[in-house]
Amino acid sequence: MSDIATAPQGPEFVEKIVPGRFEGKTAIVTGAGSGIGKAVAIRIAREGGRVVAADWSADRLEELKSEHPDLAFVTVNGDISQEADVTRIVVAAGLVVDCLANVAGIMDEFQPIHEVTDAIWEKVFAVNVTGMMRMSRAVIGLMVAAGKGTVVNVASEAGIRGSAAGTAYTASKHAVVGMTLSSSVMYAPLGIRVNAVAPGGTKTNIVANFSSQMGAERLGPLMQVVLPPAAEAAELAAAITFLLSDDSPNITGVVLPSDGGWSAI
Numbered sequence: 068m069s070d071i072a073t074a075p076q077g078p079e080f081v082e083k084i085v086p087g088r089f090e091g092k093t094a095i096v097t098g099a100g101s102g103i104g105k106a107v108a109i110r111i112a113r114e115g116g117r118v119v120a121a122d123w124s125a126d127r128l129e130e131l132k133s134e135h136p137d138l139a140f141v142t143v144n145g146d147i148s149q150e151a152d153v154t155r156i157v158v159a160a161g162l163v164v165d166c167l168a169n170v171a172g173i174m175d176e177f178q179p180i181h182e183v184t185d186a187i188w189e190k191v192f193a194v195n196v197t198g199m200m201r202m203s204r205a206v207i208g209l210m211v212a213a214g215k216g217t218v219v220n221v222a223s224e225a226g227i228r229g230s231a232a233g234t235a236y237t238a239s240k241h242a243v244v245g246m247t248l249s250s251s252v253m254y255a256p257l258g259i260r261v262n263a264v265a266p267g268g269t270k271t272n273i274v275a276n277f278s279s280q281m282g283a284e285r286l287g288p289l290m291q292v293v294l295p296p297a298a299e300a301a302e303l304a305a306a307i308t309f310l311l312s313d314d315s316p317n318i319t320g321v322v323l324p325s326d327g328g329w330s331a332i
């Protein structure tokens with residue numbers, strides 16, 4: 068029997084802009100061309116922030132700009148797993164960064180470990196782990212010099228449980244949680260807060276193919292039983308911008324699920 072009917076079904080989410088919340092701040096948002104990253108970029112810009120929107124899809128960045136001519140985005144077309152591209156993103160920010168939203172990420176194909184190919188493992192880790200490390204290394208270095216800053220890393224339900232994806236994605240998102248906790252401890256005395264948001268199912272363009280029969284047979288039924296309805300990307304942006312903003316001054320080292328209660332089941 069499915070528990071979907073018992074998942075929270077609140078009123079439709081209406082984004083409430085907090086005017087000026089990011090006034091005077093520069094925020095880098097990775098994965099800003101689509102889904103959760105796009106929603107974060109738009110929200111910060113609407114709340115007065117200067118947004119450096121990075122994505123490896125030039126078309127999506129063009130779309131972001133043309134859909135929102137009223138908002139001034141600095142767009143950078145680049146791959147966060149490449150050091151030279153990370154440098155371009157940080158330079159575009161003007162080497163002063165108040166907020167970093169590490170949102171860009173890719174899925175695996177739901178393989179258990181004995182079916183994982185080197186190609187999938189390396190691709191998923193290059194983006195989800197190495198890319199996030201490279202962005203954080205470059206930006207937190209600047210934040211240390213400035214003595215302030217906030218970072219939000221997008222993890223996943225797969226960062227806190229074993230049944231939400233294949234081995235590669237699950238391991239990569241557990242690494243995101245580890246990076247978040249380690250960094251929160253290291254930088255708390257320097258005025259830099261580092262948190263994570265762990266989304267459950269969210270309506271975006273993320274590609275998730277069940278290429279593994281074993282993965283589909285084992286995880287499919289488990290996910291059907293406990294998976295609450297998919298959220299809107301703007302609902303995730305609400306949690307992410309809260310943790311990036313001055314509304315969460317005493318919060319660091321938190322992995323906040325935004326998943327309709329999935330992680331509580």
Ligand SMILES: NC(=O)c1ccc[n+]([C@@H]2O[C@H](COP(=O)([O-])OP(=O)(O)OC[C@H]3O[C@@H](n4cnc5c(N)ncnc54)[C@H](O)[C@@H]3O)[C@@H](O)[C@H]2O)c1
Pocket residue numbers: 097098099100101102103104121122123124127145146147148170171172173174194198221222223224265266267268269270271272273274
């Ligand atoms: N959608 C979900 O159900 C869900 C659930 C849990 C976690 N997440 C996480 O949320 C984050 C955002 O995903 P989404 O669902 O919005 O997906 P999405 O595919 O809609 O958006 C991700 C964006 O990141 C960009 N991107 C990917 N790799 C990149 C790279 N190496 N360099 C620069 N840009 C890159 C893509 O071009 C895309 O525009 C990811 O980290 C994902 O793992 C998503």
